[in-house]
Amino acid sequence: MEIITDTPFRTAKRQRRITGGKLTGQKPALKMKEVWSIRARLELKKRVRDLALFNLAIDSKLRACDLTALTVEDVAAGGEVKTRGIIVQKKTGRPVQFEITEQTRVAIRNLMSRHYLRSSDFLFQSRLVSSPHLSTRQYARIVQGWVRSIGLNxxxxxxxxxxxxxxxxxxxxxxNLRAVQLLLGHSKLESTVRYLGVEVDDAIAISESVDL
Incomplete structure (x- = not known):
């Protein structure tokens, strides 16, 4: 009798059936209304650092290790916040660019002014003496606080x-998967497909919207 072993494709397919189409352990993206809710709460409470951190996290799409290690000179020059930033990713060693929208520039400007930050300073400084900048663990706890504040688990x-x-x-x-691949700094398109949880149904729906 032929024994059929699981392949990664079969395993992933089964996981999607069990979890309603999402890969096990995949963290969902925030919805637009949830982004606005968190941002409004941070603005209302005048949480200057957290507002800059949240806005830049959304804009930059950076991994936690890259976001928390940003310096002022990564996002500003001559005292003015840039409209675009570029860094070398810690995980891949490859450069990635990101946009900095107007509301994020205002938040960063307020953060720099509040803490008198110099170009060589870390943008998101830790309150712990032992850490020169916000750690990924601290950032994760902050994110949990944000989502909890708007009633999410x-x-x-x-x-x-x-x-x-x-x-x-x-x-x-x-x-446009290629555009998203570039924005996320993935070296392979397959990584972007897995990261977004793109399925055949998604691809067909996109194809159906294009008339020739």
Whole structure:
């Protein structure tokens, strides 16, 4: 009798059936109304650092290790916040660019002014003497606090939820996986497909919207 062993494809397919179409352990992106709710609460409470951190996390789509290690000179020059930033990713060693929207520039400017930050300073400094900048663990706890504040389950969401949020929205609006791949800094398109949880149904729906 022929014994058929599981392949990664079969395993992933079974996981999607069990979890309603999502890969096990995948952190969902935030919805637009959830982004607005968190941002409004941070603005209302005048949480200067957290507002800059949240806005830049959404804009940049950076991994936690890269976001928390940003310096002022990565996002600003001559005292002015840039409209675009570029860094070399810690995980891949490859450069990635990101946009910095107007509301994020204002938040960063306020953060720099509040803490008198110099160009060589870390942007998101830790309150712990032993750490020169916010750690990924501290960032993860902050994210849990944000989602909890708007009634979401902090166990369901994580730092990758913020990284995935704008990328998922761009994909849904354009269907352009290559653009999302570049924005996320993935070296392979397959990584982007897995990261966004793109399925055959998604591809067909995009194809159906194009008339020739």
């Amino acid at each position: 902090p166990a369901t969401y994580g730092t990758h939820s913020l990284r995935r949020t704008k990328a998922a929205l761009i994909y849904r609006k354009t269907g």
